[in-house]
Amino acid sequence: MKLAMIGLGKMGINLTENLIRNGNKVVAFDLSDGARNDASTLGAQVKDSLQEAVETLSAPRIVWVMLPAGDPTNQTIDTLSEILDENDIVIDGGNSFYKDSLQHNKILTAKNIKFFDVGTSGGMSGANRDGNFMIGGDDEKAFEYIEPIFKGIAQTDGYLYTGKAGSGHYLKMVHNGIEYGMMQAIAEGFDVLEHSQFYYDNEAVANVWEHGSVIRGWLMELTQSAFSKDPKLDEIKGVMHSSGEGKWTLDEALKLQVPTPVIAASLMMRYRSLEDDTFTGKVVAALRNEFGGHAVDSKN
Numbered sequence: 029m030k031l032a033m034i035g036l037g038k039m040g041i042n043l044t045e046n047l048i049r050n051g052n053k054v055v056a057f058d059l060s061d062g063a064r065n066d067a068s069t070l071g072a073q074v075k076d077s078l079q080e081a082v083e084t085l086s087a088p089r090i091v092w093v094m095l096p097a098g099d100p101t102n103q104t105i106d107t108l109s110e111i112l113d114e115n116d117i118v119i120d121g122g123n124s125f126y127k128d129s130l131q132h133n134k135i136l137t138a139k140n141i142k143f144f145d146v147g148t149s150g151g152m153s154g155a156n157r158d159g160n161f162m163i164g165g166d167d168e169k170a171f172e173y174i175e176p177i178f179k180g181i182a183q184t185d186g187y188l189y190t191g192k193a194g195s196g197h198y199l200k201m202v203h204n205g206i207e208y209g210m211m212q213a214i215a216e217g218f219d220v221l222e223h224s225q226f227y228y229d230n231e232a233v234a235n236v237w238e239h240g241s242v243i244r245g246w247l248m249e250l251t252q253s254a255f256s257k258d259p260k261l262d263e264i265k266g267v268m269h270s271s272g273e274g275k276w277t278l279d280e281a282l283k284l285q286v287p288t289p290v291i292a293a294s295l296m297m298r299y300r301s302l303e304d305d306t307f308t309g310k311v312v313a314a315l316r317n318e319f320g321g322h323a324v325d326s327k328n
Contacts, residue, residue: 031090032092034081035093037058046156055084056073088116093120096123097125117143120145123273125272143165145165146164151320152319158186159181160182163196171189211294230251238252250315265309266308274298
C-alpha cells in the first residue's frame with residue numbers, strides 16, 4: 029500500500045523503515061530537514077509540506093500521524109479534516125489521550141473521513157520490526173482495508189482491532205500504566221540488592237533472571253542491557269520522566285473506582301524522583317532509555 033507518514037521522530041522513522049521493508053510505499057513529511065533526509069535515505073518519498081504529502085496519495089488516501097500528543101497532533105488532525113476527502117483514512121499512532129481521540133473521531137467522521145486511534149508499543153525496536161498495535165476505530169470495513177499494513181509490520185498476533193474509536197488509545201493507556209508498575213518493581217528489587225550486605229553483579233543478575241525465571245521478559249532483557257553499559261548506573265541521574273499515560277490511567281481508575289495501588293505508587297515514585305536521586309529512579313530511567321530512547325539526565 030501507499031501511505032503518508034507524518035512525523036519522523038524516533039518512532040515515526042522506525043515505522044517508516046518497517047513499512048518500506050514490508051513492501052509499502054511511504055510518502056514522508058516532518059518539519060525537520062534532518063528527519064526528512066533520514067526518511068529519504070530509507071527509500072521514502074519525501075515532501076516539504078503536509079499538503080504535498082497528501083496530494084501525492086491516491087484515494088482512499090491513508091495518512092499515518094506519528095506526532096507528540098496534544099497540540100502537534102490536534103493541529104494536524106484539524107488540518108487533515110480540511111484537506112482530505114470522504115473515505116480517506118487517518119491513523120493516529122502516537123500516545124494521544126483517548127478523550128482527544130474521541131474528539132478527533134468526531135471531527136473527521138463529520139466529514140466522512142475514517143479515523144483509527146492506534147496504541148503503538150514495543151519501543152523503537154518494535155516500531156522498526158515486529159511491533160505491537162492496539163487499534164480502535166468505528167468502521168470495521170475500513171479496518172479490513174488497512175489491516176494488511178499491520179499484519180506486515182506487527183509481530184505474529186501483535187495487533188488487535190478493539191472496535192470503537194478511542195478504544196485503541198484507551199488500551200495503550202492502561203498498558204502503559206501496567207508498564208509503570210512493572211518497571212517500578214524491577215527497579216525496587218535492584219535497589220534492595222544495591223543496599224544489601226552482598227555484592228551482586230547487576231548485569232549477571234538480570235541475565236540469570238532473564239533465563240527461565242518467573243520474572244523473565246523483555247524488560248529484564250533491557251535491564252541487563254542497561255547494566256552492561258553502566259554497571260552501577262553512575263553516569264545518569266535517577267530522574268524518572270513520564271509521558272502522562274500513567275497519570276491518565278490512574279485518573280481513569282479513580283473515576284471508575286477501581287483500586288490500582290501499584291500503578292498509583294509507581295506514578296508517585298516518578299514524581300518523587302524529580303526531587304532527589306535514587307537507585308530505583310536510575311533503573312527506571314535506564315529502562316525507558318533502552319526501550320524508547322527517552323532522554324536520561326546525565327550526572328555530568
